[in-house]
Amino acid sequence: MSARESRDERPGPGRRQSLAASDRRPLGTPRPTQPFADRDRAGRTDPGHFERKYRADGDPWGYETKPYEREKYLRTLAAIGPGPFDRALELGCSIGVFTELLARRCHDLLALDAAPTALTRARTRLSHAPHVRFELRDLPWELPQGPFDLIVASELLYYWDAPLLGAALPRLESMLAPGGRFVAVHWRGDVGDGPLDGDKVHVLLRERTTLRHRVNDDTAAYRLDCWELR
Numbered sequence: 001m002s003a004r005e006s007r008d009e010r011p012g013p014g015r016r017q018s019l020a021a022s023d024r025r026p027l028g029t030p031r032p033t034q035p036f037a038d039r040d041r042a043g044r045t046d047p048g049h050f051e052r053k054y055r056a057d058g059d060p061w062g063y064e065t066k067p068y069e070r071e072k073y074l075r076t077l078a079a080i081g082p083g084p085f086d087r088a089l090e091l092g093c094s095i096g097v098f099t100e101l102l103a104r105r106c107h108d109l110l111a112l113d114a115a116p117t118a119l120t121r122a123r124t125r126l127s128h129a130p131h132v133r134f135e136l137r138d139l140p141w142e143l144p145q146g147p148f149d150l151i152v153a154s155e156l157l158y159y160w161d162a163p164l165l166g167a168a169l170p171r172l173e174s175m176l177a178p179g180g181r182f183v184a185v186h187w188r189g190d191v192g193d194g195p196l197d198g199d200k201v202h203v204l205l206r207e208r209t210t211l212r213h214r215v216n217d218d219t220a221a222y223r224l225d226c227w228e229l230r
């Protein structure tokens with residue numbers, strides 16, 4: 001799939017094209033999901049690990065500089081589609097490099113991360129974009145209220161073990177608006193500091209999701225899938 005970045009895809013807060021009210025699941029009526037137990041926090045990589053990484057190196061994965069990351073971001077955007085998305089959610093936004101690209105396709109974007117230092121950098125990067133909000137949250141315990149037209153999980157879910165990811169998936173699905181998209185992209189190599197790898201994450205998502213599969217754009221390096229709530 002080719003991925004192109006378009007310069008005229010800036011919906012911004014002024015050019016709002018809301019979904020019809022009838023297309024939206026009313027707030028407060030999610031499908032039933034299991035609560036996340038506090039003891040299951042052992043099933044995810046400690047957020048303190050990421051905070052330490054950002055304090056040691058402002059861009060630990062080279063998101064600002066590596067052509068590989070740029071190419072992956074563009075292909076992720078292609079899988080997501082042009083939007084515009086009325087209400088979007090990015091899980092594990094890091095220092096906001098992908099957030100900045102995604103923001104051009106969203107009227108309202110909530111970006112979450114558990115590392116305060118990363119969020120400070122992300123807020124500075126997007127200080128010109130009032131339709132983007134950043135919040136410090138430990139996921140999946142502190143997932144926000146839906147519905148969202150788009151949820152993006154890029155290089156995050158292998159930091160959760162299989163039971164936690166299996167429990168989080170129905171919750172994420174319940175946060176989608178009808179027609180809403182869930183996009184996941186994960187590196188296939190050995191993450192080292194997380195319990196899963198990209199292949200395991202995407203196999204689990206494919207096996208367990210109730211969403212309709214829309215797009216697959218795997219490469220030798222990463223898995224990329226987009227699903228949609230029918």
Ligand SMILES: C[S@@+](CC[C@H](N)C(=O)[O-])C[C@H]1O[C@@H](n2cnc3c(N)ncnc32)[C@H](O)[C@@H]1O
Nearest residue numbers: 050092093094098113114115137138139154155
């Ligand atoms: C490998 S980076 C991916 C960054 C970004 N999504 C991207 O693809 O450019 C993973 C990010 O997830 C965040 N993270 C890890 N565990 C988290 C958790 N339990 N809750 C929220 N954020 C978390 C880390 O702080 C880090 O910024």
